[in-house]
Amino acid sequence: MSRVFFAILLGLASAASALADPFVYDRQEVVEGTHLIYRVDPMRLPAESNVVVIEQSGGLAVVDSGGSTMAGERIIAQIRQISDAPVRYLVNTHWHGDHHLGNAAFLAAWPEIEIIAHENTVRHIAGAAMDYIHEAGEQLEASRPVVDAVAATGALPDGTVIPARIAEYYTMLAGDLDELIAAVDTIEIIAPTRHFSDRLVLDDRMRPVELRYFGRGNTDGDAVVWMPEQRVVASGDLVVHPTPYGFGSYPADWIEALEAIRALDYAYLIPGHGAVQPDTAYVDQLIALMAEVRAQVGPLAEAGLSLEEVRAEVDLSAQQSLFAQGDAWIANRFNAWWVTPFVGVAYQEATGDPILQGE
Incomplete structure (x- = not known):
């Protein structure tokens, strides 16, 4: 996973607007009682997942937790603006770090929380797949000479000129590196405490939630979160907008998983990153x-x-x-x-x- 992580992290994605804080979130209510907490710019470093908050009668169900303890704390601050109710369930859609490395912050805030994922995801979070995180700070520090050179001159150290729009991202990253390294240094890996194989229902008289597994796709353990009464689906990184991530995925199976999502006849799809989709057009585009x-x-x-x-x-x-x-x-x-x-x-x-x- 180290190649995947650093391809995303050191790919130099950031906002074109000069936001001083790399962990800037906002929120929107998708339908009554279901909220999206999202990065103001989904392309900015570090790659950070969307977070879904579902108000149930017994507390909150949350989907994904961000990519570090620091990010998780920012997300929790947004959650507290939505509701004073405790988070009862936290679902990790898959094992990529930007979707679960905020778990420690959630556990600290709500010690009774149940953290849930597909059984394959639990194995990866608790296993060798996450070893890459121990090198993350060093890799970020190693990027500094290149990032600083482009930020200062608009060119790589070897003199290769970078297009102005892309150089903006290096400049943003140069300003963010210290905070990103500090965020990595505080990460604690917390594995889910409950797993499922095919389907798990988080029953509720107000807003029941179904966790579904449609097979391998973006990973071998992608959990799809389906709210049948609201007709809202949260896809994790089976759907990412505006451009998908293709690392370590299963092409034929992924198409089948997207077709299963499309068959849910949803009103809104909340992707793992990016804007809410009000129809199947983007899913169809991904399948094609x-x-x-x-x-x-x-x-x-x-x-x-x-x-x-x-x-x-x-x-x-x-x-x-x-x-x-x-x-x-x-x-x-x-x-x-x-x-x-x-x-x-x-x-x-x-x-x-x-x-x-x-x-």
Whole structure:
């Protein structure tokens, strides 16, 4: 997972507006009693998950907790603005750190909390997949010379000029590094205390919640949170907007999981990152994207081309334009966070190589 984490963390995503605090959150009520706590800019470093707060009669159910204790504390402050009720349930949608490394803050605030995840996710959070976090501070510090050089000169240390829009992100990161390192240093990994395999109901007379597992997709343990009476679904990183993350994923299975989400006939979909989706259009776009990658990679792999040769042959420029909508930074991240990793796993799928979590 260290490659995944640092590809995201050191990919230099940040806000174009000069926010001084890298942990700036806001909130919105999606439907009555269901709230989204979100990063003001979802592309800013560090990658931070959306958080969903559901008001139940016995307390609150929360989906995901942020990527550090510091982030978790900021999220909790937002939750306290929504309700004085205790958080009874905390669901971790999958094992990637930005969705569960705030667990320690939640446990400190509500010691009786139940932390719930799919059984595969519990195993990864408690296991070697999270070893990368012990190197995170050092890796951030190692990025400082490059980040500072671009912030100061608009060019890499070797003189390569960076486009102005992307240089803005380096400048933002340069100002954030000390706080990000401090946040990493306070992280405590807290594994879920309860697990499920296929379906778990958090029953409630006001707002019942179903935890569903539709198979492998973004990871091998993606929990989907379904509120049937409100027709709201929280997808975790099975859906990420405005551009998906393709690290360590399972292409064919992911398509099936998205089709299962679409079949819920939801009114609103809250993605793992980014804006609430009021219809199936973006899910359909993701399904088409994954199908296109598989359609291009499969025949090339079967013909015996190496991964490097396949990467050179695959053309996703039309899809990049569709997702980026003219934004140069999103186009850059589409290549780094989607094309490079997802072509890799599609190649593994086509050649029969196992796709393992945490590597």
